[in-house]
């Protein structure tokens with residue numbers, strides 16, 4: 411965390427300035443610093459909101475701290491234990507907002523934080539998030555993942571000005587939320603691997619400093635899995651800080667690359683289907699963890715492959731985009747339309763650019779294999795780790811059917827123009843055969 415903050419505003423070998431403006435206060439007992447943080451942001455009257463669970467976890471204490479410090483506040487408890495990230499929740503939080511307030515405080519994790527970031531953006535007021543669980547990597551991001559008009563979208567919002575992670579609170583979070591946070595950290599193996607592959611093939615911007623911060627953060631989480639399950643404060647802090655580092659790293663890179671790859675797209679597809687068809691949705695990190703294991707297995711299979719230029723060119727020649735768009739519509743419903751219109755601009759399937767990428771892939775195949783080898787964990791070891799943490803590992807563990815993974819993987823290449831496993835497999839002409847056996 412210190413190294414991360416040291417990089418802030420300094421020149422870097424990658425040529426890009428790395429900037430991040432939020433203050434991160436993490437450690438044991440740091441919730442007591444909330445009143446100071448409010449005053450530092452010139453807050454005199456706070457709008458503080460939570461849900462029934464996060465009120466118990468830290469909201470009650472936060473309100474007491476404000477009161478003791480003589481800071482006026484208006485508190486609002488969302489009436490749902492698991493609020494949905496939709497119009498109803500945002501509307502409820504907005505309608506209880508008091509216009510005399512000059513600072514917003516969210517107490518919670520995923521959905522509460524997404525709503526808080528929106529409120530802060532709408533009211534143009536500073537925002538503090540008191541994290542109650544090390545469960546996902548959205549603490550430091552400036553977007554909110556919402557369901558609007560029944561569609562899953564990422565809305566621009568505002569990153570928190572202060573992120574407070576008190577390990578006494580975090581370590582008492584439900585274990586499933588900690589597992590979810592761990593899953594979101596495991597995803598970073600794949601994201602860094604794919605970032606480097608795209609750097610090699612497409613010349614995409616890459617920063618080794620940022621990547622190495624992420625690698626360290628992941629290692630710290632993986633080394634402390636047993637302790638995390640015992641609710642050890644340091645282990646909970648490792649996951650929380652890792653997730654914040656992931657978020658800051660995205661700010662530093664100006665892209666989601668350091669923290670999200672094909673596994674996040676797998677989770678995104680599951681969310682889209684859930685919103686459209688009511689299929690089960692597991693937590694973000696849980697879905698990412700299943701995606702990570704799937705991706706690691708598929709990359710492992712790539713290691714045994716010798717690219718075949720003729721086969722790849724023939725595959726792309728016979729690829730029928732209109733037929734594929736029809737399949738996407740059927741699989742994702744309304745959400746597919748945005749992806750299809752994006753393709754009109756991005757032209758990801760253009761045969762000429764494919765041919766250029768293919769040359770690069772074949773010419774750099776050894777380099778690609780060594781990136782996979784360096785960045786990804788051994789699949790059996792990853793499985794063992796996830797078993798130890800008692801994490802869901804397959805779609806059937808979260809109420810879905812394993813056979814859907816094939817179509818989910820194929821749909822990941824259409825989410826936006828980001829070079830991930832499914833794009834590489836399509837370029838190589840092996841996407842269909844490789845996804846057939848994916849579970």
Ligand SMILES: [Zn+2]
Nearest residue numbers: 422424617619
């Ligand atoms: Zn850099």
Ligand SMILES: [Zn+2]
Nearest residue numbers: 547594694698
């Ligand atoms: Zn994530």
